[in-house]
Amino acid sequence: MDENNTPTFEPDLIRAIFKHIWTRKAQERERIEIQNTEAVVSEVGAGTSRKNRPTSANANALKLSCELLRIFITEAVQRASTIAEAEGGTKIEATHLERILPQLLLDF
Numbered sequence: 170m171d172e173n174n175t176p177t178f179e180p181d182l183i184r185a186i187f188k189h190i191w192t193r194k195a196q197e198r199e200r201i202e203i204q205n206t207e208a209v210v211s212e213v214g215a216g217t218s219r220k221n222r223p224t225s226a227n228a229n230a231l232k233l234s235c236e237l238l239r240i241f242i243t244e245a246v247q248r249a250s251t252i253a254e255a256e257g258g259t260k261i262e263a264t265h266l267e268r269i270l271p272q273l274l275l276d277f
């Protein structure tokens with residue numbers, strides 16, 4: 170929770186998710202690079218290339234990401250609940266989320 174007692178995501182959780190994605194993408198790039206290197210000889214430059222440096226996010230970026238995710242999910246639930254209520258339901262189902270998702274993604 171933040172200082173306004175609004176539930177939000179923990180920055181450590183978001184950092185772990187980001188790190189997991191960055192690691193997977195780096196491994197995928199390495200695999201593709203190895204495949205391409207076998208076909209083409211590449212030149213090695215001096216120093217550390219941008220590809221080899223670890224990716225990281227500062228604390229403010231993580232806080233902002235947490236807030237954006239919180240707002241996105243809150244909006245998705247509100248829109249899906251409107252659809253569910255219009256259909257006479259009391260529960261949000263996957264079909265309700267599927268119906269609101271295209272417009273929600275365009276709005277964000």
